[in-house]
Amino acid sequence: MGKARFSSVRYSFIRSHLYGLFLTTVTLLSILLTVHVLFSPSWLTAQSIFLFMALYIVLAAIISLYTGFKSSSTMKQRLDAMSVLIAQYANGNYETTIHFMENDELSRIANELNELGTKLQNQVRSLQRMADEKADFAKSAHKAAVIEERQRIARDLHDAVSQQLFALTMMAEAATKQFDKKPELAKRQIEDVSVAALQAQTEMRALLLHLRPVHLSGDTLKEGVEKLVVELERKSPIDFRLAIEDELTLSDTIEEHVFRIIQESLSNILRHANASIVDLTIMKRAKELFLHIRDNGNGFDVTKDSTRKTSYGLKTMQERSEELGGTFIVRSSYDEGTYIDIRIPC
Incomplete structure (x- = not known):
């Protein structure tokens, strides 16, 4: 940290x-010594040279430190302003601009950064406009989407719930046969039946969650999310903690995409997380929408578990976020839950 500090612009000015x-000291000392050796004037003695150079070095060092510090202040402020601007761009705030009065290279770079911000802002608007067009196209192709969704849910029912129900039937029959002969074994088998039934019930709830309407049907985003959570709380033991701003002014496309992202996330939590608490926060700050979803479930290794079933849902959420020009970040580790942070310019 100290090494980086002494390599900053301000200390570079002071060093220069x-x-x-x-x-200057070496040059001045060389001139005085040359005059002293060649001409030996009475007023130019070795003591006077030493005294003069000592006073000169002390005064010049103080002046150099002061002028180096003052002259670098403006440069440092301008560089800090450009650094803040770049950080704002990285966070998705493309409306921020800076202007310098000087007509130099830094002013030229600042103007180029402002142009870059304008281009990025236009690209975000284009992405959102494309998302609007895509939403219109999706509505026109609603029937085809319904058929495809039914086929996907039919496959999930066959692959998950149907097999679990078949296993439940087999275990129940085995427990019935062992009930009189080996009651302890029958008890353990009935406990396994209970666990499998709970898993099948959770899987079914997650599938039913996908059968909900894609659109909010006239509700605001807050109303739609609250209705969804109330329904899930009646059917699952999960404690949902909501923090949603009352006044959220968003376009229909952003609301529908965010609602589907929340649906997909809650579906993943129901099917895979085994969580007891879910925190969901939606707020708008500085023309950006922030969505934070956290659970205290099993968690997973984001870098390794790319083949998990949850990866498909995460990929879908990321694609929806990027369609709106937003950023999608997921953090998770075993036994520490999962954190999803989404930022969407609006």
């Missing part, structure tokens, strides 16, 4: 002034 002081 001190380097100039060193060169």
